[in-house]
Amino acid sequence: MTAPDWQQIDTVLLDMDGTLLDLHxxxxxxxxxxxxxxxxxxxxxxxxxxxxxxxxxxxxxxxxxxxxxxxxxxxxxxxxxxxxxxxxxKIGFRPHVQDFLQQLKLAGKRRVIVTNAHRDSVNLKLRHTGLDQYVDRIISSHDYREPKETQAFWDHLLQDEPFDPTRTLLIDDSQAVLESAALWGIGHLLMVFHPDSAKAPVVSDRFPGIYHFDELAPGQQDSDQA
Structure with a gap:
């Protein structure tokens, strides 16, 4: 995987289940x-x-x-x-997630969770992980009554959480969601290849991806290029 050019990214959209939290x-x-x-x-x-x-x-x-x-x-x-x-x-973080989210903060990136999870499920996971302390905002597709697989979800998101699609990175473990985001115009896309720690990795030939978040280091790249 070629690491994203962090100087071209202002906003990082992050899936929750299978991306930040173990899908197991x-x-x-x-x-x-x-x-x-x-x-x-x-x-x-x-x-x-x-x-x-x-x-x-x-x-x-x-x-x-x-x-x-x-x-x-x-x-x-x-x-x-x-x-x-x-x-x-059984709820838990995937490897290196907290460190990565802290690095994003230090690098000045806006961190927004975009999840298809129901709010009751989101709240349960926040109670057991404190994930909300590591991000700037959490958005559930139920807030918009449209799943991330639809183009309407991204339309709602842009109205609710203004961002420049060309300077936005989405990290997700769902190829269907990444395809929807690509069609809509999200500029940078990464897939998580090992969402469930109890199962074998699943690699996509459609999108670049990572196995764990220690493969990404926004602060280090920015300092190298400064």
Whole structure:
């Protein structure tokens, strides 16, 4: 990967789950913990429960409902937000994230989280990580009622959080989101190749990327070029 030219970047947009925080928590919850709870409520096996939920997973992927805890609570009849608290001990930062966010601050970059996560999920993760202390602002796509996969999300973002798209870097683990941002006009894009510490990395041939944030050093590059 060729490191971004930090002198050409004023704003850094950061995904949360799989980018700043380990995606293992989310994958474990949706693929193991929730199916077990759903199985118990329906008196079926966890495998049968996952198969039933999978039908909804496929049809909703990339939509706002896919990320909406209220929707899943209504669908399953379970208190999904509260169930997340049962496994909150699995919430954690990806490697080198805090150091990287501090480096961005020292380099004078605006740090804005843009996440598809429901606000209840965001708040749970903030309580367990203090992530909000490392960034300037956190925006959920639910605030705009549009997921990041849509062009409308970026339109809303520009009205709400003024920035120069050509001088903005987006870091995300979703290729679909990066493709949406590229189409809209975000100038600098990076993909996270190892979002889930319990799974193997997934490398994209569409976007440059990183495995961990120690590969990026905004302050060092700026001082070298000064």
């Amino acid at each position: 928590f989310d994958n474990y919850f949706w693929l193991e913990h929730l199916p077990k709870a759903y199985a118990a409520s329906k008196n079926i096996s966890p495998a049968e429960a996952l198969a039933e939920l999978d039908k909804s997973f496929v049809g909703l992927r990339g939509t706002l409902s896919w990320y909406c805890l209220d929707y899943w609570s209504e669908l399953t009849g379970l208190p999904v937000a509260r169930l997340k608290e049962d496994v909150a001990y």
